[in-house]
Amino acid sequence: MTGTMSTTTSSTMSTLRRWAALAVLVGAVLLLAIDATVLYLAVPALTADLSPTATQVLWIGDIYSLALAGLLVTMGNLADRIGRKRLLLLGATAFGAASALAAFAPSAEVLIVARLLLGIAGATIMPSTLSLIRSIFTDPAERTRAIALWSAAAASGIALGPVVGGALLESFWWGSVFLINLPVIAVVLIGGAWLLPESRNPAPGRFDxxxxxxxxxxxxxxxxxxxxxxxxxxxxxxxxxxxxxxxxxxxxxxxxxxVESPMIEVDLFRNPAFSGAVLVNFTSVFALSGVLFFFSQYLQLARHLSPLQAGIAQLPVALASMAAVLLVGFLLARLGRGRAIALALLIGAAGLGLLAALESSEQLGWVLLALVPLGLGIGIAETLSVDAVVSAVRPAKAGAAASVAETAYELGVALGIAVLGSVMTVLYRSGLSLPADVTGAVAARAQDSLSSASAVLADHADALAAAEHAFVSAMQVTTLIAAGVMVIAAVIAFTLIPDTRTAAPAADPRATPPAPDTRAAEPSAR
Known part of the structure; x- marks a missing residue:
């Protein structure tokens, strides 16, 4: 990246101010990650209130991340032109307004639109977070720690969403999971305006x-x-x-x-190490978000936990994801990057396998124990894969690599919910066998989803038990599919990602690339 900075650059920022600025940026990305999954526990409540179809429930769940993923590169290019700090603050303001609209949505259609607007606003925030971290922390060792904390927030936020949602739903209506965004947004706006430096690309090329x-x-x-x-x-x-x-x-x-100024330099994907790291980044989030989407419903509808209890029950995933930050340095030094990522994915796959085997167990404690290796494996894989994506390319293209990593993350969330959620729905419907006396509209609602079945079969114990059994069976198969995908990704990581044993520092954002590469690298710099 060759963009000029504002007068408040990392060279003039005190150590305390640099880490305070990091706290603001990590808080922003944590909010975005939490919002991707905070609705999981609210599905039963909003289903009862808004009566969405199963397809609408999926759209409510994944359109946020879909919009975010689809617009990340576009908004990153826009940030190059108007300033990354400025776009982050504008996006945060829009995010707060869309949160208020979602909280008071009167219908499923309005809620889907509100989630779309949240995704669009979120897409203006995320590209600026990592690029500002890279410009604030010019010391390689400091920058590595800062990026590790950013990665931990992105990974653990997915699992923290249900915890936050459960705590709110215990005392408030489902819309409260959106209103909680407002105080966080206020902190980001105030802290960001005061602490963050401005940066932009002085020659970003044409906006395409x-x-x-x-x-x-x-x-x-x-x-x-x-x-x-x-x-x-x-x-x-x-x-x-x-x-x-x-x-x-x-x-x-x-x-x-x-084009002279590409939004994504597709030639990066010719580098096997880069492609492998991007796939790992995508796959780990794909598996986690997809499984957690129906695991939250499993805890409430099949295990009959309250929203708060269900949120707390998923805490092991978040804690294990955060603990992964403590292990990445050790694994990187002992195994090398490729092998460490492969091992982490196998640990996560083992956790999914245990989860599938134990979901029909009467002892919920054993089910929750399986979440620990899942969170640990995905947390390690996410942290190391972000570093691998950046280190797989030369410094002049590090900005473009970071943009691709962010897109892979958000796309993993969106498609994890869409693909695994859809597979889950198909398996549930094909495996549901209702008693002969359940017919007509009641049977149709029961076949739509377990949430609908719980609403219409409350007085029919046998039929409800059949629906719960079909749901758990479908969940077990879908969880095994997610485990299989992670095993394949582990093989890819082992094969393609080099076994370097040190974390490559991010490129100095003030460095000017050689003249022949400037035009190709600058437009994608974040």
Whole structure:
């Protein structure tokens, strides 16, 4: 990155101010991660209030991360032009307004729109967090610790969402999970305006609206296809969606190769170490977010825990993810990056395997114990994969690499919910066998989801038990699928990611790349 900084750069910031600024940035990314999963425990409550269909529940859950992932690169390019601090503060303001709209949404459709707006606003915040950390911390050792804390917040926030949601739902209505954003946003706005330096790219190149549109055209049809197949409505529209997604992807890649200022330098993916690290980043979050989406419903609807109890029950995942920060240095020194990531993914896969085996157990304690290796493995893999993505490329392209890592993270959250949630729905419906006296509209509601079944079968114990059994069986199979995906990712990490035994420091944001590379590297710098 060759952008100029404001007069308040890291060279003039005191140590206390640098770490205080980090606290603001980590708080912002933690809020975004929590918001991706905070609704999990609120699904039963909002289902009873708004009566959404199973497909609408999926949209409510994943449209936030889908919008965030689809717009990260676009907003990163915008930040290059108007200033990263400025865009972060503008995005935080919009995030607060969208949170208020979501909290008081009168229908499922309005809530989906509000979650979309939250995702758009969130996309203006996340690109600035990591790039500002990189500009504030110019000392390699300090920067490595700062990025590790950023990664820990991003990974643990997914698991902390249900805890926060459970605590709020114990005393308040489901909309409170959005109102809690407002005091955090106030802290980010006040602290950010005071502590954060401004930075921008002085020669960012032309802003490419067409590339932004093509990236969304490649992504949205894919998720739409997954939802249509899961909902049993696949047809000509599904075929057209697949064709549109493929066309959008091909045109996006072609345009990135031809334009003077690409939004993403697609040639980065020719580096096996880079591609492997991005896939690990995506896969670990894909598995965690997808499993937690229906695990929260499992605790409330199949285990009959209160929202607060269900949130606390998921605390082992968050604590283990945060504890992973303490182990990454040891594993990196002993095993090297590639092997450490592979081992972490295998630990996470083992946790998922244990979870699948124990979900039908009468002892809930054993089920929760399986969450520890899951959180630990994913926390280690996430932290090391972010470092691996950046270190896999030369310093001049470190900004572009960071943008891709952030996109992979958010895309993992969105598709984890969409794909694994849809698989779960299909398995539940195919495995549900209701008593003969349950027919008509009641049977249709029961087949829609366990949340709907719990609402309409409260006075029919046998039918409700059948629905709960079908849900748990479907959950076990889906959890094993997630475990299998993580095993495949472990093999990829072991094969492609080098076994370097030190954390490569991030590129100095003030460094100017060699002249031949300046035009290619600067537009993507974050």
């Amino acid at each position: 609206l067409l590339s932004s549109a093509l990236s969304m055209l490649a992504l949205v049809p894919f998720v739409l296809t997954v939802k249509q197949i899961a909902g049993g409505s696949a047809g000509l529209g599904t075929v057209l969606a697949i064709a549109a997604g493929i066309l959008g992807g091909v045109l996006f890649v072609r345009r990135q190769r031809r």
